[in-house]
Amino acid sequence: MPLKRIALVALLLLGLSATQAQVRHEINFPDLPGYRTLKCDLHMHTVFSDGYVWPTVRVDEAWREGLDVIAITDHIEYQPYKNDIPTKHGRANEIAAGRARERDLLSVLGAEITRATPPGHYNAIFLSDVNPLDTEDFYEVVRQAAEQDAFVFWNHPGWKGPELGRWGEYQETLFERGQLHGIEICNGESYYAEAHQEALKRNLTLIGNSDIHDPALDHARTPANHRTVTLVFAKEKTLAALREALFARRTAVWSQNRLFGRQEHLAAMFQACVEVQPPHHRSGDKLWLAIKNHCELDIELQAIGDTKPATINLPAHSTSLLRLDASVLGKREGLPYRALNFLVGPDEALPVTLEIPSP
Ligand SMILES: [Zn+2]
Numbered sequence: 569m570p571l572k573r574i575a576l577v578a579l580l581l582l583g584l585s586a587t588q589a590q591v592r593h594e595i596n597f598p599d600l601p602g603y604r605t606l607k608c609d610l611h612m613h614t615v616f617s618d619g620y621v622w623p624t625v626r627v628d629e630a631w632r633e634g635l636d637v638i639a640i641t642d643h644i645e646y647q648p649y650k651n652d653i654p655t656k657h658g659r660a661n662e663i664a665a666g667r668a669r670e671r672d673l674l675s676v677l678g679a680e681i682t683r684a685t686p687p688g689h690y691n692a693i694f695l696s697d698v699n700p701l702d703t704e705d706f707y708e709v710v711r712q713a714a715e716q717d718a719f720v721f722w723n724h725p726g727w728k729g730p731e732l733g734r735w736g737e738y739q740e741t742l743f744e745r746g747q748l749h750g751i752e753i754c755n756g757e758s759y760y761a762e763a764h765q766e767a768l769k770r771n772l773t774l775i776g777n778s779d780i781h782d783p784a785l786d787h788a789r790t791p792a793n794h795r796t797v798t799l800v801f802a803k804e805k806t807l808a809a810l811r812e813a814l815f816a817r818r819t820a821v822w823s824q825n826r827l828f829g830r831q832e833h834l835a836a837m838f839q840a841c842v843e844v845q846p847p848h849h850r851s852g853d854k855l856w857l858a859i860k861n862h863c864e865l866d867i868e869l870q871a872i873g874d875t876k877p878a879t880i881n882l883p884a885h886s887t888s889l890l891r892l893d894a895s896v897l898g899k900r901e902g903l904p905y906r907a908l909n910f911l912v913g914p915d916e917a918l919p920v921t922l923e924i925p926s927p
Pocket residue numbers: 680689723724
């Protein structure tokens with residue numbers, strides 16, 4: 569075989585194996601009744617602002633890590649590599665789009681509005697054109713986003729410290745104008761309890777993202793160490809349904825070993841994640857049963873009142889064996905617990921009941 573042809577065949581083989589070698593690790597949070605659970609990262613950077621990867625790499629990473637939706641949100645005003653890669657707002661998304669389609673990922677056009685704190689940083693997603701947002705006046709930028717019917721959220725509120733991260737005049741003004749729709753209560757490993765409180769008080773959408781700048785090295789995949797994502801409960805996997813769900817505040821945030829959300833969504837998620845099996849063995853006044861945990865959290869339960877056992881831990885993707893007093897079978901109302909890492913407010917754990925099916 570001529571050398572050139574061998575090289576060509578080798579290249580083709582390499583290309584083939586590169587595609588086939590891609591493995592996706594699903595993020596397991598079940599769908600809720602009537603809704604699909606979309607795993608979304610709506611805040612990430614590429615070399616088009618201050619990130620360290622090319623846009624298509626973000627797509628591959630997201631697919632491998634089990635995401636359904638990404639928004640590349642490069643800074644509009646901050647581009648340290650401008651001399652190498654000239655300002656081209658929205659170009660990263662354009663480059664990523666084809667690859668996202670190949671991997672069945674939804675990719676949303678977004679940008680990060682970047683100001684000193686306060687007012688701080690905001691993401692606008694579902695834009696049609698980033699260019700009109702490249703303007704001096706902060707309120708004018710957000711007005712431009714609103715004109716495009718964008719979904720706007722306040723990023724990493726407390727990153728410059730709690731004092732500067734407080735809800736203030738800027739947020740209030742945007743909120744009153746109907747131009748602020750969500751708050752990033754988790755950004756990477758940071759959690760902003762005060763912002764969480766504000767989001768609940770003003771009925772804003774709860775958001776959590778990676779804000780990734782470095783390459784994702786694909787080794788962070790434990791319940792405590794993984795990409796921070798927003799779970800969006802959408803009627804279907806389309807951009808229109810995603811948008812509807814975000815404006816309707818049907819989200820939860822998965823960060824470290826915690827899930828933050830509103831009571832109705834977390835209660836439904838707990839229900840979908842935890843499956844109590846009928847007791848399989850009884851001896852005297854004791855009985856044995858298994859509980860399955862179908863989700864990514866190591867679920868920690870703490871008894872309400874004098875329920876026994878006082879604590880139950882259900883490791884992610886596992887079946888746990890439980891020994892209970894046989895008297896629980898008579899309790900029709902179930903066993904009351906608090907799910908310590910299902911947080912419906914800062915330090916406010918979701919109340920749940922474990923219903924024991926008859927053997
Ligand atoms: Zn930022």
